[in-house]
Amino acid sequence: MKLYFKYMKVLFKSQIEYRTSFILLSIGQFFIPFLVFVSIFLLFQRFPNLAGWSLYEVALCYAVTHIGFSLSECFARGFDSFSGMIVRGEFDRLLVRPRTTFLQVLGSKFEFTRVGRLLQSLMALVYALLNLDIVWSYDKIITLVLMIASGVFIFTGIYLLSATFCFWTIEGLEVMNILTDGGREMSQYPLSIYKEGIKKFFTYIIPFGTVNYLPLLHILNRAEGNKFLYMISPLYGMVFIIPCIFAWNYGVKHYKSTGS
Amino acid sequence: MIEVEGLYKSFKVAQRNAGVTAAIKSIFNPQYKTVQALEDISFTIDEGEIVGYIGPNGAGKSTTIKIISGILVPDSGKCSILGNTPWKNRINHVRNIGVVFGQRSQLWWDVPVMDSYYLLKDIYKIPETTFKSNLDLLTATLDLSALLSTPVRQLSLGQRMRCEIGASLLHDPKILFLDEPTIGLDAVSKMAVRNFINTINQEKKVTVILTTHDMSDIEALAERIILIGKGKKLMDGTLTELKNRFVTHKTVTVDFAASTQDLSIKGTTVLSRTKERISLAVDLETIKVSDVISILSQNFDIKDVAVNAQPVEEIIVDLYKEFQI
Numbered sequence: 001m002k003l004y005f006k007y008m009k010v011l012f013k014s015q016i017e018y019r020t021s022f023i024l025l026s027i028g029q030f031f032i033p034f035l036v037f038v039s040i041f042l043l044f045q046r047f048p049n050l051a052g053w054s055l056y057e058v059a060l061c062y063a064v065t066h067i068g069f070s071l072s073e074c075f076a077r078g079f080d081s082f083s084g085m086i087v088r089g090e091f092d093r094l095l096v097r098p099r100t101t102f103l104q105v106l107g108s109k110f111e112f113t114r115v116g117r118l119l120q121s122l123m124a125l126v127y128a129l130l131n132l133d134i135v136w137s138y139d140k141i142i143t144l145v146l147m148i149a150s151g152v153f154i155f156t157g158i159y160l161l162s163a164t165f166c167f168w169t170i171e172g173l174e175v176m177n178i179l180t181d182g183g184r185e186m187s188q189y190p191l192s193i194y195k196e197g198i199k200k201f202f203t204y205i206i207p208f209g210t211v212n213y214l215p216l217l218h219i220l221n222r223a224e225g226n227k228f229l230y231m232i233s234p235l236y237g238m239v240f241i242i243p244c245i246f247a248w249n250y251g252v253k254h255y256k257s258t259g260s
Numbered sequence: 261m262i263e264v265e266g267l268y269k270s271f272k273v274a275q276r277n278a279g280v281t282a283a284i285k286s287i288f289n290p291q292y293k294t295v296q297a298l299e300d301i302s303f304t305i306d307e308g309e310i311v312g313y314i315g316p317n318g319a320g321k322s323t324t325i326k327i328i329s330g331i332l333v334p335d336s337g338k339c340s341i342l343g344n345t346p347w348k349n350r351i352n353h354v355r356n357i358g359v360v361f362g363q364r365s366q367l368w369w370d371v372p373v374m375d376s377y378y379l380l381k382d383i384y385k386i387p388e389t390t391f392k393s394n395l396d397l398l399t400a401t402l403d404l405s406a407l408l409s410t411p412v413r414q415l416s417l418g419q420r421m422r423c424e425i426g427a428s429l430l431h432d433p434k435i436l437f438l439d440e441p442t443i444g445l446d447a448v449s450k451m452a453v454r455n456f457i458n459t460i461n462q463e464k465k466v467t468v469i470l471t472t473h474d475m476s477d478i479e480a481l482a483e484r485i486i487l488i489g490k491g492k493k494l495m496d497g498t499l500t501e502l503k504n505r506f507v508t509h510k511t512v513t514v515d516f517a518a519s520t521q522d523l524s525i526k527g528t529t530v531l532s533r534t535k536e537r538i539s540l541a542v543d544l545e546t547i548k549v550s551d552v553i554s555i556l557s558q559n560f561d562i563k564d565v566a567v568n569a570q571p572v573e574e575i576i577v578d579l580y581k582e583f584q585i
Contacts, residue, residue: 003382013375017371092326097383
């Protein structure tokens with residue numbers, strides 16, 4: 001863990017070597033999701049609610065998903081851009097160092113410009129929380145934290161899976177963006193507005209539903225039955241990363257180096 | 261120390277003709293060809309040796325290095341390095357080795373060299389005292405002091421290579437793999453790198469395995485040569501053995517006081533002849549160089565003598581020809 005922060009420090013230094021580019025990219029990262037948020041806002045100007053969900057509730061959904069996404073893009077970027085590492089042969093170098101490949105790839109790249117996106121989603125979060133009547137208790141705060149953590153884990157898991165494919169295909173698979181970008185766009189709305197099949201897929205297989213929809217029911221006091229299950233449902237989302245790590249380790253064994 | 265036995269490795273290579281049509285075809289019906297990169301490679305290397313691992317492009321040098329440094333898994337074969345099998349106990353194994361890829365950097369591009377060194381200190385968990393003493397030694401012998409605070413992207417190739425070699429030795433490796441360490445370096449940097457490799461080999465007893473295309477590297481460093489071609493080991497022996505086996509001719513050039521006397525010595529052929537100079541190719545199997553010189557000195561008033569052996573470059577070319585690789 002200590003090493004991870006050391007990596008972070010060095011790469012942060014690298015990134016601010018190019019200061020103008022860093023600042024401009026961060027600003028850009030602020031406005032891209034901001035426009036998405038504006039479109040949600042405008043949508044609710046036409047319709048008072050979306051399948052029974054108010055603007056502020058959807059905003060909360062949006063914020064949790066985007067915070068998770070921006071954190072994972074910032075801290076797990078190494079897997080997101082892993083195909084480049086294979087193409088350039090840099091993965092060889094990691095293999096001759098006495099640390100796990102997982103930690104080293106994680107530490108190979110950070111995208112600090114995502115701070116723009118993070119800031120924007122935090123603003124959305126504050127906006128939603130200020131306007132929602134939620135009686136906060138410890139369990140609800142814990143739930144909210146778990147939701148964000150769960151988002152980070154799921155996105156990281158998906159990056160990990162698509163990075164694993166690179167061991168066979170060299171180039172990254174654009175298909176996997178259906179899960180990252182698609183998953184993000186989809187899960188910024190409550191899962192209940194979608195059809196049954198989609199709901200099941202994103203609850204049990206790629207458990208985006210556990211990031212915001214299910215625990216949100218608990219926070220908004222809409223949960224029926226065992227409230228505790230709703231509260232800890234983000235933990236199920238976190239477990240998603242375990243098979244991804246197994247897949248990764250299997251992929252590493254099939255690594256064929258390139259060039260000389 | 262290093263025991264390699266019966267390594268085999270093959271790659272599947274996609275086959276495709278040039279052109280767009282062929283490219284599209286290959287998407288739906290990819291054709292593969294299996295290339296045998298290594299075939300039954302075995303050798304043993306003892307502590308403190310410097311071994312030159314040579315062969316033409318595509319012979320399997322890099323593949324071997326990648327297998328014994330833990331990057332690739334072979335199809336079959338055994339390998340034990342200080343008790344570890346590289347592809348099974350990767351993390352334990354790589355603690356003992358340093359690897360320099362001449363064509364790839366291991367330093368972080370945008371930060372000063374020293375930052376990379378500190379990061380390596382944490383990656384390898386090098387104790388503070390070891391790190392300090394190694395750093396001092398490396399700074400002194402590789403003349404790094406002026407370079408450590410410069411970002412890597414601003415270093416020249418020679419400077420960078422010195423920093424790379426320094427980086428691979430911070431953790432006191434017992435074995436150093438050098439994959440073309442002098443590629444693209446100027447004469448001064450080459451000398452510096454070679455001297456340094458000799459120094460750490462003698463002072464720290466680091467075992468060095470070196471792949472290179474530059475035969476003067478081999479001459480300056482390696483006692484022993486392993487030659488491979490088309491994935492097979494062809495020769496394993498000392499440089500002297502190699503020379504004895506393949507050097508069949510030497511050139512003797514003599515300057516003397518003007519003379520027009522004709523001369524023919526058995527076992528030599530005249531390469532050039534002027535009034536004051538004669539150049540002879542000596543067939544070492546028939547006559548010794550010293551005999552040739554003594555015959556010459558009886559006939560001429562010799563001013564200067566030069567004896568040239570076939571350069572190692574040429575021996576290697578002959579060698580490749582002999583093995584048809």
